[in-house]
Amino acid sequence: MLVQAPVSLDYTMYDLYAVDNDGNTRPDLFYYPFGFKVDESLPVKFVYNFGLETEMKSTVDPNALMEMMVRGLAQRYGFFAGKLHIFLPISTFGDKKESPNRVELERTFSQIHHDQIPDLGFVTSPADIVLSPEPGIAVVVPTDSILTIPHAVDPDTHYELLSKRGLAFSGLLTPPTVVVDAEIAPDEVQDPQQLQQAMQRMLEPLETYQIPFFVKLNQSVSGKGVFAVTSEAHREQVKKILGVQLQEMLRQINDINSHLHPSSFILQDYIPGxxxxxxxxxxxxxxxxxxxxxxxxxxxxxxxxxxxxxxxxxxxxxxxxxxxxxxxxxxxxxxxxxxxxxxxxxxxxxxxxxxxxxxxxxxxxxxxxxxxxxxxxxxxxxxxxxxxxxxxxxxxxxxxxxxxxxxxxxxxxxxxxxxxxxxxxxxxxxxxxxxxxxxxxxxxxxxxxxxxxxxxxxxx
CATH class of the missing domain: 3.30.470.20 (ATP-grasp fold, B domain)
Incomplete structure (x- = not known):
């Protein structure tokens, strides 16, 4: 049997959320980044551009690999939550208490000193999420599936703060940046001619932007959706990738998300250092x-x-x-x-x-x-x-x-x-x-x- 001393953390999210909160209730946590499955016939509000590049070719289903990664991410972030209430989605067949996913989660959190173990809430759908009173739930990123649940931070605001476009307009010191917006209305994206014109207009700045530079999709993470352009060959490669993907990106614009600019991207100077x-x-x-x-x-x-x-x-x-x-x-x-x-x-x-x-x-x-x-x-x-x-x-x-x-x-x-x-x-x-x-x-x-x-x- 493996013998180890409990992991004792210097501080946790429970401690950090207590600073300057005047004794108010801390938020509950939901660290599963993509939420739950939603009705695919409904328009999507929060669009993320994580998977546009060609992925590693593998004999394993890429959806299975992605599911494992995001389940692990929720677990890894929760490890440092402290005594906060954290909701953890589990896949289950039959009794939730016997879910292999749940057993694995409990095995991970059992390593932590007992005074710092989170209050684990295992859920299989949004209906299972029952919050404490104010202030709501804190998330990694906003997602459509839990929009009806009160949030500690306004989801629209959070989405904009996560965006590359938002940083460009923040007033913070950033490398010189050009924002490329779609400039197409939701009712125009289904018109092939207007869609093509919007795509051509968006690709034009790539033609002359001085190398080296970065192309960053508006909602990219962990390097996915970020392209380094260091040569003319790279420029042509990125234009080809975006030429294919922009059509899909633009069609994700709708009446409930157009104000969030989900299909924008930025061009940003390379700063050596x-x-x-x-x-x-x-x-x-x-x-x-x-x-x-x-x-x-x-x-x-x-x-x-x-x-x-x-x-x-x-x-x-x-x-x-x-x-x-x-x-x-x-x-x-x-x-x-x-x-x-x-x-x-x-x-x-x-x-x-x-x-x-x-x-x-x-x-x-x-x-x-x-x-x-x-x-x-x-x-x-x-x-x-x-x-x-x-x-x-x-x-x-x-x-x-x-x-x-x-x-x-x-x-x-x-x-x-x-x-x-x-x-x-x-x-x-x-x-x-x-x-x-x-x-x-x-x-x-x-x-x-x-x-x-x-x-x-x-x-x-």
């Missing part, structure tokens, strides 16, 4: 609380797969980005937002800090902040969070890293298993005394990762 991921918390009174400042890890396709932190450097980084952090908090507070947030910041050669992305939600590197004490008390000065698909079960993974889990160097923050396809998806946080030891343990973990592929790696 070091990029960091800053995570923070904005209180109800607009105060910024520093959480962590990390490096980010991306795979060969430019998709986010994790982040890394150096704990000895945190105080200096907190000071370096304090002004930028406070400006972001002020902007979000003015728009009525409070809660966790993150920003990708690049510092140019003159020392200016540009906000290149704003993630108005709990972020992937947030967990590295509350775990500072856990790792540093064990002499582990560096830590990384990785999310991957694994070919092994959780039990096999735990056996492979029995010693590291027991001594606190490795924490499984989320784990989802689908026996039907023989894959798991895990969120694992790893600590190391130095970078060399951290990378060595990471390599051992990643040796168990992978997805069965239909084609060789070098074919995509």
């Amino acid at each position: 070091k990029v960091v991921a800053l995570s923070m918390f904005v209180t109800q009174k607009g105060r910024a609380i520093f959480n962590a400042c990390c490096q980010q890890h991306f795979d060969s396709r430019g998709y986010w797969i994790g982040g890394q932190i150096s704990y000895p450097e945190q105080e200096a980084l907190k000071q370096k980005y304090a002004e930028t952090m406070n400006q972001i908090a002020k902007f979000l507070h003015q728009r009525g937002y409070y809660g966790p947030a993150g920003a990708d910041i690049v510092t140019d050669g003159d020392g200016k800090n540009y906000t290149v992305d704003l993630n108005v939600r709990v972020t992937g590197t947030h967990p590295l902040g509350p775990l500072a004490g856990h790792f540093t008390q064990r002499g582990l000065k560096n830590a990384t969070m990785i999310t991957e698909y694994f070919t092994c079960s959780r039990s096999d993974f735990e056996r492979a890293f029995k010693a590291e889990i027991a001594d606190g160097a490795l924490i499984i923050c989320s784990w989802v298993r689908e026996e039907a396809i023989g894959l798991s998806h895990g969120g694992v946080t790893i600590g190391g005394a130095d970078n060399e030891k951290l990378e060595s343990l990471m390599a051992r973990v990643l040796a168990l990762s992978g997805i069965p592929k239909a084609v060789p790696d070098d074919s995509y």
Whole structure:
């Protein structure tokens, strides 16, 4: 039997939501990013552009992989919720209490010190969500399926704050940016001629924008929907991708979402310099609380797969980005937002800090902040969070890293298993005394990762 000491967090979302709230009720949490299935015959309000690029070719159903990933994300974010009430969707056949999904969730949260375990609410539909009194529910992103449930932050406002267009008009210091709007009415998108004209008009700015630059779809995340244009060949490739996808994007414009500009995109200058991921918390009174400042890890396709932190450097980084952090908090507070947030910041050669992305939600590197004490008390000065698909079960993974889990160097923050396809998806946080030891343990973990592929790696 695996023996490990309970994970004790420096602070949780329960603690952060208590700051500056004058004793008011904290929100309940819903960290499942895509909500529940909705009636596909109805118009969609909140459109997200996450899957437009060609995905890795695999023998596994991509929908199954996506479902595993989002279930793991809800679990991983919930790990740091503290004593808040968090709703977790589960798939079940028969009794909810016997759901394998539920058993896996409870196994994950059982690792946490008993004073910090969330109040878990297992739900299979929006009807199962029964909130505490005010202020409502806090979400990762707004979705149509739970719109009838009161929200702590207005969903329309939250959606706009999450958008690349919203950042461009925020007044924050960003790289030079051009916003490309659809400029087509909902009743015109079904007209082939007007649709084609709108597409041509939107693609025109790509022709002359100075290389290097980025093309970012309005609602993109984790690198998906973001295209780096570094050559004329890349420019033509991106034009081809958008030429195909814009037709679908524009047809998603309707009477209930046109004011949110769901099909816009931006063109943004490339600023050379070091990029960091800053995570923070904005209180109800607009105060910024520093959480962590990390490096980010991306795979060969430019998709986010994790982040890394150096704990000895945190105080200096907190000071370096304090002004930028406070400006972001002020902007979000003015728009009525409070809660966790993150920003990708690049510092140019003159020392200016540009906000290149704003993630108005709990972020992937947030967990590295509350775990500072856990790792540093064990002499582990560096830590990384990785999310991957694994070919092994959780039990096999735990056996492979029995010693590291027991001594606190490795924490499984989320784990989802689908026996039907023989894959798991895990969120694992790893600590190391130095970078060399951290990378060595990471390599051992990643040796168990992978997805069965239909084609060789070098074919995509």
